Amino acid sequence: MARTKIRGGKALKFISWNIDSLNAALTGNSARALLSQGVLNTIIEHNPEIIAIQETKLSSNGPTKKHVEILGELFPDYEVVWNSSVEPARKGYAGTMFLYKNHLTPSVTFPKNGAPGTMDAEGRMITLEFDHFYLTQVYTPNAGDGLKRLEDRQIWDIKYADYLASLDKEKPVIATGDFNVAHKEIDLAHPENNRRSAGFTDEERQGFTNLLAKGFTDTFRYIHGDVAGIYSWWAQRVKTSKINNSGWRIDYWLVSDRIADKVLKSEMIDSGSRQDHTPLLFEIDL
Template identity: 75%
Template sequence: MKLISWNIDSLNAALTSDSNRAQLSRQVLETIKYENADIIAIQETKLPAKGPSKKHLEILEEQFPDYTSVWVSSQEPARKSYAGTMFLYKNELEPEVTRPFIDSPCTMDSEGRIISLEFDNFYVTNVYTPNAGSSLGRLDDRQLWDEKYADYLSKLDEEKPVIACGDFNVAHEEIDLAHPESNRRSAGFTDEERQGFTNLLDRGFTDTFRHIHGDVEGVYTWWAQRVKTSKINNSGWRIDYFLVSDRIKDKVTRSEMIDSGTRQDHTPIILEIDL
């Protein structure tokens, strides 16, 4: 089975805008289409509460005719057109779709951050983890989220093996970002967030990229848009992951990044696993 995960940073812009960035996003979508994955997980769709428009669905059907789309969007009292997650999966697949609430703090449960697929022998779940904020104003809530999310994955794992993917908004170790020394109190690399990710792995999950590639350095999934040279200089962070239940880690045959060309922000990641 082949899976792809990508924080798209606005599905609407990627599908309908004529901006240079949108054109770059569509090039990434073409690359994703070429991989012919069984399941595609998308984060930060930024769609309205009702989800994709008729136009969005028409474009998705044209571009991905062999796929079914399911989604969850931000709802009141959360912000409008914020966060949001989506799956595209091959039409012949017949998973049960859930949009769980995990008793997370403030409005996080209403922000469309988790959508899951249940198959006969495993789960696939897609997450867009909340950012702690540039001034770490949401760090306390983020720590509670990490605990609740770890509980959620562990509960799934008690029933059947789990594949968890998405934007986890944390660089786990120093080798997961280009400049750890200057980012000690930056969102995504605080001791608290890193410990939260460690705690999640300790509940019985494996970071598949590290499992396959060991301590390789300089391989990232995100480069800041606001810094024009971030990607040219490879000043990036690895904050997007495929995690699997420990008991199926040796079934993973591929876990790596997909080249997104000159487009900054997130790049897609890909997993192949023999289930």
């Protein structure tokens, strides 16, 4: 697939969102599905060049004919690429998708990390290559209940950091997604209660520190400093988590250090009363 230059002199606007089931958001009629559809409408209003979506939970065949029709109605000016979980991994699990404006023609790859278990078969990464930068998204594996996947997660973190560093040797990198880790105590409401919770173990936090040390910037912290109380995820199983803002910041926009000064915005988009993840808005002038 040919690459293209993105129009010069124009700030680029991207949005990333862990949607927690694309099918539910597109075809559901439950109260939660309606909230998800409201968030999709908000994303449409922002009119970003590119949308990164995690946890699509699509079948191994990807979006159905119905899904494609609805996406075409909602996002008529966008191309769609997807990466779904395939055997031997669980069906209808994880998965990622990019929607990008159809004037763009990036090279698209679906990287594998050589990660343990079925992680490489779970549709967790997509990379778009443009003339002057890479845009890659990830849905990082969760360490799981009882931290049963923590050792595998640690290996994933090492391999993912090496992958981003390999891209960075060629051209600047913009990386986004659900990284499933709150990096510092300031990144979650109750650090004292979550020392050995998935997403806030010392091991996962160190993995993220090691990633940044390879030459990457957490753009939210770059723009906002040590502001507290701003999160990207609130647990669904706790009904009052969002009302009480008992959240975690586990979704990120990262960039190569050398383009951090080009970042204009890195912030959360208000998703109203919908719990779980909220979308992240990112703007950069390259």
